[in-house]
Amino acid sequence: MSLVHNAHLPIGVFDSGVGGLTVLNAIRQRLPNENLIYLGDTARVPYGTKSASSVTRYAEQAAKALIERKIKMLVIACNTASAVAIEPLQYLYPDIPVIGVVGPGAEASCDATQSQHIGVIATEGTVNNQAYQNAILKRLPSASVVAHPCSLFVALAEEGWHTGDLVKQIVETCLEPFKREDHSLIDTLVLGCTHFPALKNVIADVMGDAVSLVDSAETTANAVASRLEAGQLLNMKALKGDVQFLVTDGPTRFARVAQHFFSDPIPTSEIQLVDIQHFAH
Template sequence: MICAEAKAAEVDAAIGVFDSGVGGLTVLNALREALPNENLVYLGDTARVPYGTKSAVSVMRYAEQAVSALQARHIKAIVIACNTASAMALEHLQACYPMLPVLGVIEPGAIAACKATRRKHIGVIATESTTNNQAYQKAILGLMPEARVQAQACSLFVALAEEGWHEGTLVEQIIAKCLSPMLERHSPEEQLDTLVLGCTHFPTLSQAIARVVGKEVQLVDSAATTAAAVKERLAAAALLNPQKTSGQLSFLVTDGPDRFVRVANNFFNEEIAAASVELVDIQHHSSVVK
């Protein structure tokens, strides 16, 4: 395998974050909170969103192109802020960029779920590709072999999140319909007690999801645990930025910067100025996936 050459990282370099669109901004929020002094470059591959309905080969190709584009921006770490890409492309990217820390959201989410569960009955809701790949199921069972894991594809939630439909009776009815297979009545000891939000879009629906599943079910969002893992990895590699001022934010998109800014208001805790979003073409970047 021949991948793009990676240079040794420097402490003042940025952390590169990528997603298929805007959902990864929930991870960017967590990184901003955990590492306020770090420079961050976010790439949303909005021209090819969603990744959740694409084949593994396509997702791997898109991910390698995204990281190749970020690598040109002087980065010291890569965060895959997309569950689908984490499931399908993490190992590939780690092989391509052995000199850089490359982290996804699957393992931190699995660790958080195993810590949260009381009855070892864990549900995972995600896109079709992520559930079919069984990345969460494998990660959770690798940590807790005795766990019972149910996964349900809820791709419709992505559209709800991006349109800002986060609350209301209709939203809760849609959520209830999608989750009905995993919320079927069981004996008390078998009932679902933990639910992993296995797509970075889903935290915006967390209040509505919580009302549907009930107080007995603990929701797990991997964003905070991913940010903690990034901080730990950078500290271990002596790559934490020592600057005392707030880090700089840069935004790159592959299509529709105006729509990105509009939809981003549903995901990001800070206002994004349209002039700060750069339109880039990443498809010309080398890709090793054939």
């Protein structure tokens, strides 16, 4: 498929739901001039409990829906989809850059660590498919990587529970494995789920100053900026870029939960309901 590279075309970003808005927000802050289209596949969230073949199919449908809207780059703002679908999507769309969240996060953790002991927190699905573990060890074979699921953080983030004694107690309990003697050497912790940056402050408080946090949203935004610059695709206009929002179900709930992940309010009237399930390769 041949696409005309045009710096004014938008960047397409997709996720299984609202969590990818942390990635969108980071891209918007890093590249305020860029036009953006966000697609949340809210009808089929979460992806983490689905088979790899199902997630790949969903990712291909989401990508096709965005490609049809003429984009210059595709960003997979979902850890599960990044783990299983990035290579199929790069194969299907060789003419545009396709970036996932796992690679940039893994690379940043390798750059950040001094002790080569790296921790990863993510959903159960991401931990079990060992996406971050494999990506880190590919870049830094001498690293020791410990991964633990913290799926409860997703619910806290979506409900806007980001501070307070109860939240800190839950975070402390979930992160307790990293405090054990055999795992206490980690100096870097990867936030391997797009929901987790919403809890960044309390996670940092619990882990302490000796542990650097790697925010996959920020690292992905940096990777997006680097790829656009390398391909001379940066939008150089002075005006702030437009943002479009597409969902496959529940625009009202999306708008309500989005406030915990995105800097600006998103009116329900600005969220377009779309059907992507008819797209197939």
